Amino acid sequence: MEESASLGQFIPLHYHYNMLSDTHRLQGFQEAIHAMVRPGSRVLELGGGTGVLSFFAARKASKVWCVERNPELVREARRILSRNPGAERVEVIEADAFEYLPPEPVEVVICEMIHVGMLREKQVPVLSSFKQRYREKFHAPLPLFIPEAAIQAVQPVQQSFDFSGFHAPVPLFQHPYSMQSDTKGLGEPLPYQILSYREDLPGECTWKGEVTVTEAGLLNAFRFITKNILGVVPAENRTIDWFSQYLVVPLEEPLPVERGERVTVSFFYRPGDPLETLSGSLAVMKD
Template identity: 45%
Template sequence: MLNAEINEIGQFIPLHYHYQMLSDASRMTAFKSAIEKIVTPKHRVAELGSGTGVLSSFAAKKGAQVWSVEFNPALVSASRRFISENGLSHKVHISQGDATNWLPPEPVDLVICEMLHSALLREKQLHVVSAFRDAHLARFGVAPRILPNATLLGVQPVNQCYDFNGYFAPVPLFQSPYYTAEDCSPCSDPVVYKVIDYDNAHVETFEAEVAFQFKNDSNVNALRFITKSLLTMDAYTGQTIDWHSQYLILPLCKAFEMKAGQEMRVKFKYRPGEPIETLNNAIVIETAEQKQDKDKFSMIA
């Protein structure tokens, strides 16, 4: 595999990028809470794409035996050192390899995989989880529980400020889902366009056609893509532990002046793991005004 391809699929994230993930309190708290809720000392756990080993450590601290796989050799060395320094080498075994074709030596009860890029782009969460699940079932005769359980993908029309010190530059950008962005205003409610159930999902094309109704006059110049992962759910209470990936804001080819009561239809399709540009280039917007223009042109013709 070429280095460019490795970087594109998100399996070769350098160590210095992991500081942001380790210091992301929302991410760390959600995964730690979910793992601690599920894992018991009797469990055997696998982590796919283990990075620094922090999620494996949460499972090991609950007494589970853990097997982890990481593609980046430098991260394998670093995580083995971190695991040793945390006194967990007897519980966590880290292998170097491609998570899409790796299996632990024994069947596991739980699989942890956090390759969750916004909109499930770039990283190979769905590829890795579905490949492991199917291979585990074929070899051991049982499918393990997956963490996260599911991912919900949504989209929302917004007005995003693209003025940077007087310079207009409509670029793709990321926003925290846990803080209100003062430079980004929602124009309509979000719509869920895909639900991924990791117990059953396989790699497929995500094809969406959604409609938005506007309650107020709005200037729509971008779409906000929302990625919410359900890490675990209590079967008795229905309570869930969730985590939101960063919002992805993609600029539209032009701004659309929408009046109250009007409808906008948004179409796009992409495959999970593809570059952000693939989704951005696939977006098609249709408004009532555009449809009227098409009808007038057809009549003239």
């Protein structure tokens, strides 16, 4: 298989252990799964990893099919799940999520193959393929999806690329729930894409738009933000959200900007593409 096709689909085991200690991620999913999985229902998880989300689902579901393609992780998920009471209802299946369908219809599908910008990992193409094959096989309404939707935004920033005196304008990841003292926002985050997993999913993330500068500075990067709507709780009029790590992409040519100025930004990539496709297409122009 070509590297670009398998990109983001083989995550080393120690990343999975790290993902278990990301409490914002796990608590968000746990809450959404608790809110959306009805007692006795059937659940499919695509890309199960250690099996943690399938385990949350098994607290209420009668059956969970947990699909994982990496054989090392399949073994690890089975080992870990066997130590968790209730996980007997989880069946770990070694299969490709682009091909697998459960033996019977399910009420909920969980899929967390999410990278900021929907880059690298295959969340969008996997779910597009799943929906088409599910409809053909079962002629049934689509299940609920966890997450339900995502909002993607871009923000003009002035970013320090100084690393102990070493200047390196390279893409950076940031923890979305902590202060970023090396980043100065020069404008508000602007949504460039809203995707709902139950609707038709986009084949590309092309955008050209104007951002208004609210702080003078050196515009030398754009920050990409992906807010995942894990679930909607209509009774409480709220959503359960989880932000992917932010991505700061440097500009080839930094641009001094003044408050009130407008700049046009454009980029092009497809969901699942490498970061380089986004960084290579990112362009900015003063009006």
